[in-house]
Every structure is written in C-alpha cells, then in structure tokens.
Amino acid sequence: TMKQIALYGKGGIGKSTTSANLSAALSDQGLDILQIGCDPKRDSTRMLMHGRLIPTVMDLVRERGDRDLTVGDIVFEGYNGIRCVEAGGPEPGVGCAGRGIIATFQILERLGALKGDIILYDVLGDVVCGGFAMPMREGYAEEVYLVTSGELMSLYAANNICKAIKRLSARVKGRCRLAGVICNAKNIENEEELVSDFASRINSRMVAFIPRDPVVQRSELNKMTVIEYAPDSSQAAAYRTLAGSVLENTRLDIPEPLEIDELESLAYEY
Amino acid sequence: TMKQIALYGKGGIGKSTTSANLSAALSDQGLDILQIGCDPKRDSTRMLMHGRLIPTVMDLVRERGDRDLTVGDIVFEGYNGIRCVEAGGPEPGVGCAGRGIIATFQILERLGALKGDIILYDVLGDVVCGGFAMPMREGYAEEVYLVTSGELMSLYAANNICKAIKRLSARVKGRCRLAGVICNAKNIENEEELVSDFASRINSRMVAFIPRDPVVQRSELNKMTVIEYAPDSSQAAAYRTLAGSVLENTRLDIPEPLEIDELESLAYEY
Numbered sequence: 001t002m003k004q005i006a007l008y009g010k011g012g013i014g015k016s017t018t019s020a021n022l023s024a025a026l027s028d029q030g031l032d033i034l035q036i037g038c039d040p041k042r043d044s045t046r047m048l049m050h051g052r053l054i055p056t057v058m059d060l061v062r063e064r065g066d067r068d069l070t071v072g073d074i075v076f077e078g079y080n081g082i083r084c085v086e087a088g089g090p091e092p093g094v095g096c097a098g099r100g101i102i103a104t105f106q107i108l109e110r111l112g113a114l115k116g117d118i119i120l121y122d123v124l125g126d127v128v129c130g131g132f133a134m135p136m137r138e139g140y141a142e143e144v145y146l147v148t149s150g151e152l153m154s155l156y157a158a159n160n161i162c163k164a165i166k167r168l169s170a171r172v173k174g175r176c177r178l179a180g181v182i183c184n185a186k187n188i189e190n191e192e193e194l195v196s197d198f199a200s201r202i203n204s205r206m207v208a209f210i211p212r213d214p215v216v217q218r219s220e221l222n223k224m225t226v227i228e229y230a231p232d233s234s235q236a237a238a239y240r241t242l243a244g245s246v247l248e249n250t251r252l253d254i255p256e257p258l259e260i261d262e263l264e265s266l267a268y269e270y
Numbered sequence: 271t272m273k274q275i276a277l278y279g280k281g282g283i284g285k286s287t288t289s290a291n292l293s294a295a296l297s298d299q300g301l302d303i304l305q306i307g308c309d310p311k312r313d314s315t316r317m318l319m320h321g322r323l324i325p326t327v328m329d330l331v332r333e334r335g336d337r338d339l340t341v342g343d344i345v346f347e348g349y350n351g352i353r354c355v356e357a358g359g360p361e362p363g364v365g366c367a368g369r370g371i372i373a374t375f376q377i378l379e380r381l382g383a384l385k386g387d388i389i390l391y392d393v394l395g396d397v398v399c400g401g402f403a404m405p406m407r408e409g410y411a412e413e414v415y416l417v418t419s420g421e422l423m424s425l426y427a428a429n430n431i432c433k434a435i436k437r438l439s440a441r442v443k444g445r446c447r448l449a450g451v452i453c454n455a456k457n458i459e460n461e462e463e464l465v466s467d468f469a470s471r472i473n474s475r476m477v478a479f480i481p482r483d484p485v486v487q488r489s490e491l492n493k494m495t496v497i498e499y500a501p502d503s504s505q506a507a508a509y510r511t512l513a514g515s516v517l518e519n520t521r522l523d524i525p526e527p528l529e530i531d532e533l534e535s536l537a538y539e540y
C-alpha cells in the first residue's frame with residue numbers, strides 16, 4: 001500500500017535537504033516517489049531538479065485558475081524519475097498557506113497524480129497553524145517525522161508540532177501519528193543524547209542521526225543531492241540508512257508534548 | 271507623534287537580534303519603547319529580558335480568556351525600561367497566527383498599553399499570508415523595514431514581503447510603506463553591493479549594513495543585547511547608527527517587487 005509521510009520542522013533545519021536525499025535513496029531502491037514541497041520557499045525539490053525552482057501550483061492557479069491545469073503543468077520529473085511538485089506560497093498579504101496546500105492536493109487527486117509507492121510531504125513547521133497542519137488534518141500525512149537539531153528553538157518547534165499531532169490524532173479523519181525524530185546535527189555538545197532523550201520523553205524515538213557534513217554544500221553547488229553527487233560518501237550512507245528505517249518503521253505513536261520549562265531544563269542539562 | 275515600525279524577514283535572518291539591539295539603542299536616547307514579538311518562536315524580547323522567555327498573550331488568552339487580563343500579565347519591563355510583549359503562536363494545528371496577533375494588539379489597545387515614542391513589531395516573514403500581514407493590513411505597522419542578507423532565499427522572502435506591502439498599500443487602512451532594507455550580513459561575496467542593488471531595484475534603499483560579528487553570540491551567552499553587553503564595540507556602534515537612521519528616516523515608498531528570474535539573475539550576477 002502507498003505510504004504517505006511528512007517531514008515537519010523549523011525553517012532552515014534541513015527538511016528539504018533531508019527530504020530530497022531520502023527521496024533519492026528510496027528511488028535507488030526502485031520505488032516510485034512523489035515529493036511535494038509545502039513551504040512558501042518553494043525550494044523543496046530544487047536539488048532533485050538540478051537547481052531549477054519549478055513553477056508552483058499556487059502561482060499557476062492564480063495566473064490561470066485550476067480548471068484547465070494538466071499533470072504536465074504541475075508535476076516535474078527529477079533525479080531517477082522522482083516526481084516533484086511545489087505547492088508554493090499564499091497570495092502575499094491576503095491568502096492562507098493552508099488553503100493553497102489543500103488545493104494542491106485536491107488538484108493532484110483530481111488529475112490522478114497523487115499516487116506512488118511513497119508520497120513525501122516537506123512542510124514548514126515554524127508556524128503550526130491550521131494552515132500548515134492541513135496535511136495532517138485532512139489525513140494526507142499519515143506518518144510524521146520531526147526534523148530537529150539539539151538547539152532549543154528547533155526543539156521548541158518540534159514540540160509545537162507534537163501538540164498539533166496529539167490534538168489532530170483524535171479526529172476521525174486524522175490518521176496522523178508521529179513516526180519518529182530525525183536529528184539533523186548542528187554539532188552542538190551531546191546532541192545525539194539530547195535529541196534521543198527528547199524523543200523518548202515525547203513518547204517516540206530518534207530514528208536517524210544525520211551528521212553535519214560539508215559534502216552537502218558541495219552537492220548544492222553542483223545542484224544535486226548528496227545521493228547523486230557523492231553516492232559513496234558516508235553522508236549518502238546516512239541518508240540510505242534513514243531510507244531503510246522509514247521503510248521498515250511500524251511504530252506510530254501519539255506524542256506527549258513537554259511543558260516549556262521542562263524543554264528548557266532538558267536543553268540546559270546537556 | 272508615535273512611530274510604529276515593523277521588521278519583517280525570513281526566519282533566522284536576524285530580525286529579533288536587530289530589533290532588540292535597535293530598541294536598546296533607541297532607549298539609550300531616552301525614548302519610550304514598546305517591542306512586540308509576532309513570531310511563534312516567542313523569543314523576540316529574550317535578550318531584553320536577560321534570557322527569559324516571557325509568557326505569551328496567546329497562551330494566556332487560551333488559559334484564562336482575554337476578559338480579565340491586566341497590563342501586568344502581558345507587558346514586561348526589560349533593559350532600560352523597554353516594555354516587552356510576545357504575541358506567541360496559534361493553537362497548534364487549528365489556530366491562525368494572524369488572529370492571535372490582531373487579538374494581541376486589540377488587548378493592548380483596550381488596556382491603554384499600545385503606546386510609546388516608538389512601537390517596534392518583530393514579525394516572521396517566511397509566510398506572507400493574510401495572518402502575518404495583519405500588522406500591515408490593519409494599519410499598525412506604518413513603516414516596514416526588510417531584514418535580509420545576500421542569500422537568494424532571504425532575498426526571495428524579502429521580495430514576497432514587498433508584494434504584500436504593494437498590495438496592502440492601496441487599502442484605505444493600509445498606511446503601510448517600505449522604509450528601507452537592513453542588510454544583516456552573512457559574509458557572502460559582494461554582499462553589501464548586492465543588497466544595495468536589490469534595494470534600489472525594488473524602489474527603496476539599504477539603510478544599514480550590520481556586520482556578522484561573534485560578539486552577538488558572546489552577548490547571547492550572557493543573555494544580553496550587544497548594546498548592554500559590549501556598548502563600546504563596533505557592533506554596538508552599527509546598531510546605534512541604525513537607530514539614528516530610523517529616527518531620521520522620512521522616505522516611505524511603495525515597493526516594486528522583482529520577478530523570480532530577475533531575482534535569480536541578480537543573485538548570480540554577484
């Protein structure tokens with residue numbers, strides 16, 4: 001059956017880098033992958049598209065309406081046949097990102113393009129409003145992975161996402177569950193222990209520890225994922241290990257968010 | 271008359287660091303300052319409050335309703351008498367950040383606390399939806415400063431904010447105008463020329479170039495602004511110069527946003 005997973009986390013934490021490399025590693029195993037960027041930055045699929053910022057669904061809907069859009073207008077084939085979509089951002093100053101994200105999913109569904117072995121949603125997690133929670137509320141993102149580092153503010157964002165998952169998991173449509181925590185390292189002291197401790201306190205577990213490695217920047221300069229640019233690197237191996245964990249994962253939990261003072265004392269403990 | 275200014279920019283670009291130091295520099299000139307954080311991270315006023323994350327208005331409204339809130343519940347005095355408020359984030363998964371921000375302003379108005387020589391709004395600019403544009407739509411943020419670096423994605427966020435200002439400047443209530451561009455350096459090649467060029471192409475100007483300086487991290491470790499921790503440093507001088515420019519500024523423009531390909535070629539040119 002089709003697996004629908006979402007990566008949520010603070011802006012700049014490494015969601016898109018992790019998503020693109022995860023998609024690439026999964027496609028190397030022969031799986032049919034659809035990656036949908038749900039961040040107004042619209043750069044989720046950039047490294048899969050060799051540096052190109054593909055047209056966004058929201059821009060196209062604003063220019064031409066959604067009636068006559070075709071699959072070819074909004075779905076682009078990137079590295080290894082991975083299908084790429086960018087939802088884009090709301091109409092500046094007036095729109096709602098949530099309405100645009102849902103509209104994107106409904107258009108893909110209507111066109112019969114919301115399919116694959118795995119659909120990967122890359123979603124901004126700074127603002128856990130009704131808008132950005134749409135992929136969870138409407139039952140699209142069934143397995144949520146939190147991307148975080150050991151920094152207090154990125155744990156704070158991850159904890160907020162847990163509050164949303166907990167609240168939404170009680171809804172009929174909400175099949176959303178927390179599938180695990182991915183630590184994308186920022187090289188702070190005792191980071192692996194800290195994030196692993198955080199993960200178990202919120203009733204989950206750390207499923208991957210991705211080192212901070214300059215090969216990521218070198219791959220970006222060459223407009224490729226690490227999987228494509230440096231397939232034999234230890235960093236590519238880390239993304240492949242993550243791909244294996246995602247495929248094998250059967251643990252889906254309802255998280256237990258922490259209070260702010262518990263979060264602060266956890267961060268200071270390490 | 272009271273000046274109402276807002277700093278908008280991409281997450282992590284340095285809005286809160288710049289806001290807190292700007293407020294501190296302005297308060298050193300004897301001015302009465304109110305700083306309001308409008309970012310779910312709720313850490314806008316942290317260095318003014320010696321490391322404390324003050325209670326947010328949205329959390330208090332969710333716990334106790336807004337009827338019986340007093341000024342003492344939501345306004346905290348920080349460095350040099352600067353009054354600090356944090357709007358906080360929406361109810362995770364269901365709320366809208368915009369409704370919370372507006373509710374915060376209305377509660378402060380009702381309590382007679384939305385006053386001072388300068389009110390400084392520190393607003394997230396990654397998502398320029400109707401929610402985060404509220405300070406501009408409702409006529410609170412009259413002078414908007416864009417905080418950006420020379421990186422493509424931070425210029426992209428700044429350009430999106432310009433689209434919102436342009437669109438909202440035509441409304442009756444919308445007195446919002448672009449007052450200038452603040453470059454918070456990330457030490458990329460030819461950054462000052464690039465950001466200055468960007469500013470003039472959008473019909474504005476660069477009002478400050480703030481160096482990237484490790485004294486910011488040292489001040490943070492001591493839970494203070496640079497103005498308080500290292501008042502004689504060149505970095506403190508840069509924030510004081512910004513304060514002077516903000517006080518003297520009379521230029522308020524309606525911006526002309528760039529197309530995405532013009533933005534990309536500008537970034538690659540440098």
Ligand SMILES: Nc1ncnc2c1ncn2[C@@H]1O[C@H](COP(=O)(O)OP(=O)(O)O)[C@@H](O)[C@H]1O
Pocket residue numbers: 009010011012013014015016017018184185210211212213214216217220
């Ligand atoms: N494991 C890593 N090692 C080194 N740099 C990284 C790593 N993960 C992300 N980065 C860097 O961080 C930047 C931001 O990551 P990105 O994936 O765009 O974040 P997000 O999608 O969460 O906003 C990228 O440009 C990339 O260079």
Ligand SMILES: Nc1ncnc2c1ncn2[C@@H]1O[C@H](COP(=O)(O)OP(=O)(O)O)[C@@H](O)[C@H]1O
Pocket residue numbers: 279280281282283284285286287288454455480481482483484486487490
């Ligand atoms: N001029 C600067 N020099 C060095 N570091 C800076 C500077 N401005 C910001 N920073 C660093 O960047 C981080 C993010 O800045 P912050 O003000 O929190 O961003 P924002 O409010 O836009 O999310 C801060 O923790 C600070 O350490």
Ligand code: SF4
Pocket residue numbers: 095096097098099127129130131132365366367368369397399400401402
């Ligand atoms: S729900 Fe979220 S995305 Fe929509 S307008 Fe409100 S803050 Fe913006």
Ligand SMILES: [Mg+2]
Pocket residue numbers: 015016017039041043044
């Ligand atoms: Mg991203």
Ligand SMILES: [Mg+2]
Pocket residue numbers: 285286287309311313314
């Ligand atoms: Mg901030």
